[in-house]
Amino acid sequence: MKVIFLLFVVAFVSVSANSALVPFIEPCGENDERCLVRSAQNALPVMSGGVPSLGINPLDPLHVDKVHTDNAGLTMDRSGKHMELTLRGSLVMAGDYTMSGKLLVMAIEGDGKYRIRIRDMVTKVMIEFGERRVGRDSYWTVDSWKHTFNVETGADFRFQNLFNGNKQLSDAIHEFANSNWREIFQEVAPPMVEKTVGMIVQEVTKLFDKVPIRELVKH
Template identity: 35%
Template sequence: MRVQLCVLTVVCGVAGISASAMPPFFTACSASDPALDSCIESVIRAGGRRFTQGIPELGIATLDPVHLGTVHVDNPALKLTFYDTVVTGLGGFRINAFRMYNSEGRATLDFTSNVTLKADYDMEGQLLILPIRGKGQAKIKITNLNIIVKYQYSTHDGHWRVDSYRDSYKMDRAQFKFTNLFNGNKQLSDLTSRFVNENWRVIMSEVAPPAINEITRRCVKEVEKLFTAVPSSELLRP
């Protein structure tokens, strides 16, 4: 299941792999190892950054940066859309824990990263009690974004397959910068910027879900490519 772990680690970044054999920087763990989880965590630490750089020969795209495209925030009081959204920082993730329950076909990956989201934005409506509108560039810096991914997997024709997953997250801080608020009105823009950053937790409860869910989806997608390319027997020894 080492491979599984590796793959899941891919969810956030795992080691690169050739189409037919494990690369020298990726050493498979043993399913019979009583310290399997610790072994997998070590593999993720060693190869995670390499994985986030992408593996072209396997069709695995880079995860740092990861391009999210258009992200809509679904809020009746606020129309907010991010365009050409790019997230950086996943390559510097820290693995907190990996747990594999092989007999049950499930695993959990827990990691933390500092990430930055940049995009063009179009916003109009109300944030809490404050009317807001603007169209320009947005930058959101998230400190210690902790994401936990729990997934179910199964084996088909000698390869692992992610059957389902769910994620949860929390963060220590978020800082916002929006250019051209209120068509560049400095007084209104400064007031709004202070308000948004003072109430970042409430604001992120609206902004974060669609963006972070998309980050997780992209990571899982690249991990699935790894599972498809590399047999489970090469990823996890008996």
């Protein structure tokens, strides 16, 4: 699963130039938006490829083993212990599916490979974080998070082997799904999006676990 919204942490931490733990992030002032964007863009290839020294796994592509469902750009706002992120981008989800039931009002059955292209998805992530003390150092902790999402432009669905390869029925389902992409996306996507955001938060939390606040904030 390829994910575009990978590096939200870079937008609100400003790393000391002397930090050996994260030398790939440019030191920025908290309100220096140009520097923050430039730093995020430069650090993106490093973070998305994984940082073994911090235990951070690769984020692009992001592999999700299994998602269960019962249903068929970057801005930042931070204050105190709360951070709200607006993540914009397009992405591709690909993997294996098994479906039996109804997709909105149409009966559907099949199993095989799927591919969903999503254009201009906006995800808002609200994070509550705290601090923990270890010796003389303090570290940030992610206490809780929640998210909302919306697709502004469109989505395209492709499912292989629908109805055991019956092309006529498969074409009808795809025409219906792609003509009603918004309703279909709202029905099938929430577990995928939640799992993806959760895995990204989990990987980024490893940065907080290893790097003390004094090396993350430029005063």
